[in-house]
Amino acid sequence: MKTAARRCGAMRLTGGMLALLVAKAAIAAAPCRIEVVDKENGWPVPLVELRTTSDIVLVTDNAGLIAVDQPDLLGREIWFGVAGHGYGVRPDGFGSRGVRVTPKAGETIRIEVERSIIAKRLGRLTGGGIFAESQQLGERRDWKESGVFGCDTVQVANHRGRRFWLWGDTDLPFYPLGVFDSTSATTSLRPLKRFEPPIALEYDYFRNEKGVPRGVANFPGDGPTWIGGYVSLPDGDRPPKLVATYLKIKPPLDAYEAGVCVWDDDAERFEPLRKVWTKSDATPERPLMPDGHPAFWRDEAGKEWLLFGNPLPNFRCPATFAGWKDAAQWERLEPQRSIKSIDGADVTPHTGSIAWNEFRGRWVTIFMERFGKPSAFGEVWYAEADAPTGPWGPAAKVLSHDNYTFYNPRLHAELTDAKSPVLLFEGTYTTLFADHPQPTPRYEYNQMLYRLDLDDPRLAGTRGNSAKETADERK
Template identity: 55%
Template sequence: MSPSALPNLDGSLHHHAPPLTRCSILLLGLAASAACAAAPFRIDIVDDQNGWPVPAVELKTTHHARFVSDNAGVIACDLPELMGVETWFHIEGHGYGVKADGFGYRGVRLTPTPGGRATVRVHRELPGKRLGRLTGAGLFAESQRFGRESRWREQGVLGCDTVYVAKYGDRLFWLWGDTTLAKYPLGIFDTLGATTRGNPLRSFEPPLQLRYDYIRDGNGPIRGIAPIEGDGPTWLSGLITLKDKQGADRLVAAYAKIRGMLTAYDVGLCEWNAGKQVFERTRVVWKKETESDKPPLFPDGHVVRWTDGDGEEWLLYGDPFPRLKCRASYEAWSDPAAWEKLEPQKVVKSRDGAAEVTTHGGSIAWNAYRQKWVAIFTQFGGDSPLGEIWYAESDAPTGPWGSAVKVVTHKNYTFYNPLVHPELTPDGSPILLFEGTYTATFADKPEPTPRHDYNQVLYRIDLDDPAFK
């Protein structure tokens, strides 16, 4: 009897397909599956006012599948159950969106097809234009599924908190706080560091690409750069390059050692050791001895240089508005007796007079285009917890600050410690760039945005916009 003709239970013969035929069918099925998997439906999210791609816009289906646009505004939709099916996608864009329908839903209907493509136009509600993520993984993960942005390479950082930057030689030196790696949420907890060239952005439009040269163990893994003795994370701030009496450049910062939930127990000053590639403690300013102890005023937060009416150069430290000043020298920075207390403004009136905005974190800078000091800061409270960002101006860095304009919003999401970046744009340009930490922390239990949560996002405002007249 042929092996291809075997008896059934009733005695009749059942002819089986030869092994080669079964193998061929299996291979054809796998090939078809691979073809479907390799051809997702492409969705491009664009700003309806300028046609720019819009990163970090979320589309969510009626069965709660979530997709988020990458730095090129691209989404790859690959759900097999939606292929060829008219599908409603809810849209959440944190300041970008579409009009609500009769039931109050904001979204679009699309029919995904393998290898197909659609464009969704969203409307920007405020002056701030989101350029994209600066840190984290998968900046172009969606685009790369379509063979785009293939030259972009991952750098091993999944998330990082709060940025500081200073000019150091012909480079920019960058610091971040607690850092998430794939192997652990606090993969680096004694400060992440990197350098870039002095003008690291090729364009001020998306898609955004800024590549950091992270500080590593030789050619090995990324590592912390502030191994200051003591339990818990080390946070640095007040980063700046100062000249000493001999004219040498000294890269310095303030440090805080942290226990538990945001509690500092040891604060002081530290300095970059270029040979060892670490920050080292140079002075302890305060150590916690009792539960009621609070750190004194010291040069932490964001720092700017200011030349007063007598031609004297100062360092102003604040968050957002100056609360301490000292002479702009290494010797004055390192001497607590040279530090002078300032009283920062706490409330700024909105330009339309309808609101008094209580300030949270932020930073200031001189703006040559406006011939004003400008501030970007997070609102304490507001429409979302620590998610509303405002712009204000003053003739002097010490205030008074007024005529605040809301520039960015985040629906039930936090965007804290925003940093103005005058060093990234040409002198006299109307373009103002700022970044901040985008995180679910401190909001009302939102779903963390995949890949984007706990990362730095860059925004742009144009100071020739009529909103700032």
């Protein structure tokens, strides 16, 4: 019996030693956990690059995390250059912006960065590996990959109790050519419960029989089909109609056909309603048509209008399906060509959207500047107006990029409470039209979401003298 007891004890000891060895091996094999946070509020910061002196580039995921497991980086002092499009660290005596740390397996390093932009980065909405670094660290294992690697130019509309999302050209994992007739998905009307990082927005994509996200505007003709002017409209006593404008495109970016289309709720795809224009020697330019981003507006006489613009309104029609499809009721608007900045400089809007904002009691716009600095198409501004037709301004720059593009910004006024000071907007983050930048792994050609706090003192100058305030002063 003593021998048996000794054997049992030896087995327990051996088992305990084995468990300890396994635990030690797991710790030794675990990556170093680097977390990058905003020094002001402690929020994790997505899209911050750490670059070694050997040009290894590591990028934070939506949780602000990086998993370091490279043998040449572990257990020795490493210099990481820090860059984050509005987030960074102060330069040292030689002008280098970075940190010196010693990554060790299984340990955590915290890097604080300072925010120089007014908008706050909430995270990436589309693409693969949104929580890739977290998952490598054993976290966020419940996150499901969408099967989309990249997409651009979001359109949104609330339709029949769901929020519909639509994107332009879409990259997929299995081949360089993806979907070129617009992918789409739905979510609940309020898919984000909080407006702090990390964010995790899960889309219910329209997929093909293989489960792959598919196009929803496969119209006849060569080249991609691009969808714009995406909006849900009342149709009398019938259910509302989800409608849009379509363009057919030939390489490189030549539109040769345009029309209007209607969503088939049963087939879950768009169907052409009417061709409006075909390019020819006699008609080289597109005629007036509903395009860009929509906004609803009731004029002083009480008439409800549907406005379209990109960013400022250049079109209006009655805010009904009947008014939208009847070209005889389409009217042209002339938006102002430039907006004065707070400092008095002229800023030329290129793309963006507008919305009524209850907190400010005015119309607001987020727009990308045409030929801005430092990025030609990566500088984003905010401005206000008493009416959607203007006058707009003064404007404040709220987001800047270091030689990268951020185009087609879209406001998400419906995602927050009416009187909330939080304004959300997203745009496409891409190397297109920039000066030979290095693409950011996973983030390239995807949608980024930002938060703008409208009670930020740096936006006080955008109030300017509204038309109402000017009239009161004259009295």
